[in-house]
Amino acid sequence: MKFVDEALIDIAAGDGGNGCVSFRHEKYKEFGGPNGGDGGRGGHVFAVADPNLNTLVDFRYSRRHEAKRGQHGMGSDMFGAAGEDITLKVPVGTLINDAETGELLYELLTPGEKIMIAKGGDGGFGNMRFKSAINRAPRQKTPGWPGEKKSLKLELKVLADxxxxxxxxxxxxxxxxxxxxxxxxxxxxxxxxxxxxxxxxxxxxxxxxxxxxxxxxxxxxxxxxxxxxxxxxxxxxxxxxxxxxxxxxxxxxxxxxxxxxxxxxxxxxxxxxxxxxxxxxxxxxxxxxxxxxxxxxxxxxxxxxxxxxxxxxxxxxxxxxxxxxxxxxxxxxxxxxxxxxxxxxxxxxxxxxxx
CATH class of the missing domain: 3.40.50.300 (P-loop containing nucleotide triphosphate hydrolases)
Structure with a gap:
């Protein structure tokens, strides 16, 4: 296997799902009220130190890594599902730096250590969140928040005595x-x-x-x-x-x-x-x-x-x-x-x- 100890990657956590505007429609209930649910959060991006790896070659040819966005909210008080997280496996001893500034962000020194390197966006609010005594039929909702996006430089320093x-x-x-x-x-x-x-x-x-x-x-x-x-x-x-x-x-x-x-x-x-x-x-x-x-x-x-x-x-x-x-x-x-x-x-x- 080719030994690679440096790699540049782009990661993107998932955006949050949008909130929903919906009203309850039931027989004999003319004004059922709002029941639009919140959107689901976007997927996070994690990095885990895998003791079975000793090179960053996988990231040399696969630079873009994106988590799934959250599902939009739905009626009947249903919240959207959270986006699926992704986990990047890196060798023990990997440093994760900001590709633009060179700042050291994370360091994985322990086998099995797992950290979040990009946070998924929170889901937007559905109209049920805006119900109040003076606003019985709110039509407001909020979009999901964007997930974090980063350009990173991975650098491997082998752990040896x-x-x-x-x-x-x-x-x-x-x-x-x-x-x-x-x-x-x-x-x-x-x-x-x-x-x-x-x-x-x-x-x-x-x-x-x-x-x-x-x-x-x-x-x-x-x-x-x-x-x-x-x-x-x-x-x-x-x-x-x-x-x-x-x-x-x-x-x-x-x-x-x-x-x-x-x-x-x-x-x-x-x-x-x-x-x-x-x-x-x-x-x-x-x-x-x-x-x-x-x-x-x-x-x-x-x-x-x-x-x-x-x-x-x-x-x-x-x-x-x-x-x-x-x-x-x-x-x-x-x-x-x-x-x-x-x-x-x-x-x-x-x-x-x-x-």
């Missing part, structure tokens, strides 16, 4: 395939990954986290070079970034330190908040470095990169070092979750007696 960051061919796809259930395309040429891949990493029973792999970044990405800049938004909700570096590039003229510095610079240009997220350095492809040279090469990289944070040495291909990295990631995520959880209020039944 960990984001993989790095140059093309740094081994991100190999890593996510080694530790999770994801099966991304892996090949020996740049830009094999063309869209984000999500993988669930199982650490133990009921213990897991989600990893997002985005297309590799290159220098100039913040100005539009390459593919990764299109998908950097998918890292904005992560708790941790893994900066993966190919410690043994095939081309001898390539300096891994210069590449790593370029990635950090592009990250800072794109979004300062994303740059300031917790970030760990993962030196990959150790299997390509002779065992007697590994320690010296890692020390040289860390020194020239001037890195002060956590460093992990792995080989995604042979899975060497992957298990310890996965366990460290899970401990970090759990610690963040525990720190963010609100403290439980003390039970008043066990509160100490006031002195």
């Amino acid at each position: 960990v984001g993989l960051l790095g140059m093309p061919n740094a081994g991100k796809s190999t890593f996510i395939a080694a530790v999770s259930n994801a099966r991304p395309k892996i090949a020996d040429y740049p830009f094999t990954t063309l869209h984000p891949n999500l993988g669930v990493v199982r650490v133990g029973p009921e213990q897991s986290f989600v990893v997002a792999d985005i297309p590799g970044l290159i220098e100039g990405a913040s100005e539009g070079a390459g593919l990764g800049h299109l998908f950097l938004r998918h890292l904005q909700r992560t708790r941790l970034l893994l900066h993966m570096v190919d410690i043994a590039p095939f081309d001898e003229g390539v300096d891994p330190v210069a590449q790593a510095k370029a990635i950090v610079a592009e990250l800072k240009k794109y979004d300062k908040a994303l740059h300031d997220k917790p970030r760990w350095l993962v030196l990959n492809k150790l299997d390509m470095v002779p065992a007697e040279e590994r320690e010296a090469r890692v020390k040289d990289f860390v020194k020239r990169f001037k890195w002060k944070g956590p460093v992990f040495e792995i080989s995604a291909l042979t899975r060497e070092g992957c298990e310890s990295l996965v366990q460290a990631i899970y401990r970090h995520i759990r610690a963040e979750q525990d720190a963010a959880a609100p403290e439980a209020a003390p039970d008043p039944r066990f509160a100490p007696d006031p002195e």
Whole structure:
């Protein structure tokens, strides 16, 4: 399925039905009085977060979404039926923005969360509403109110705990395939990954986290070079970034330190908040470095990169070092979750007696 993370749509809630002018006509009742009912409300437009979706491709080819209008009021005190609502299914993590102003209107972050994004118009009043002591035979009615109409921009930011960051061919796809259930395309040429891949990493029973792999970044990405800049938004909700570096590039003229510095610079240009997220350095492809040279090469990289944070040495291909990295990631995520959880209020039944 084609991965689409942006879409423009037009939505229209249903108009309310018109009120009715009618009078009761019964045998032996010459002046039966007004009995025109109200019109029904127009249909609402809802959006619901569907955990089974991971792309907005359905909205790329279906831009107009309209709810039904309400039924008009009728005689015999009959109100019109409400218009049928419509529900748009979107992936979890979808932002709904005003297409004209760019204002963020709604955010769907919880599976099954449902919100009204356009309200149907109320129905008009029938003439029975206008009956009074001085107006026994009203002929007034009101039309239905129009439903809301909006032009919206849908934007998907995948929900993941960990984001993989790095140059093309740094081994991100190999890593996510080694530790999770994801099966991304892996090949020996740049830009094999063309869209984000999500993988669930199982650490133990009921213990897991989600990893997002985005297309590799290159220098100039913040100005539009390459593919990764299109998908950097998918890292904005992560708790941790893994900066993966190919410690043994095939081309001898390539300096891994210069590449790593370029990635950090592009990250800072794109979004300062994303740059300031917790970030760990993962030196990959150790299997390509002779065992007697590994320690010296890692020390040289860390020194020239001037890195002060956590460093992990792995080989995604042979899975060497992957298990310890996965366990460290899970401990970090759990610690963040525990720190963010609100403290439980003390039970008043066990509160100490006031002195």
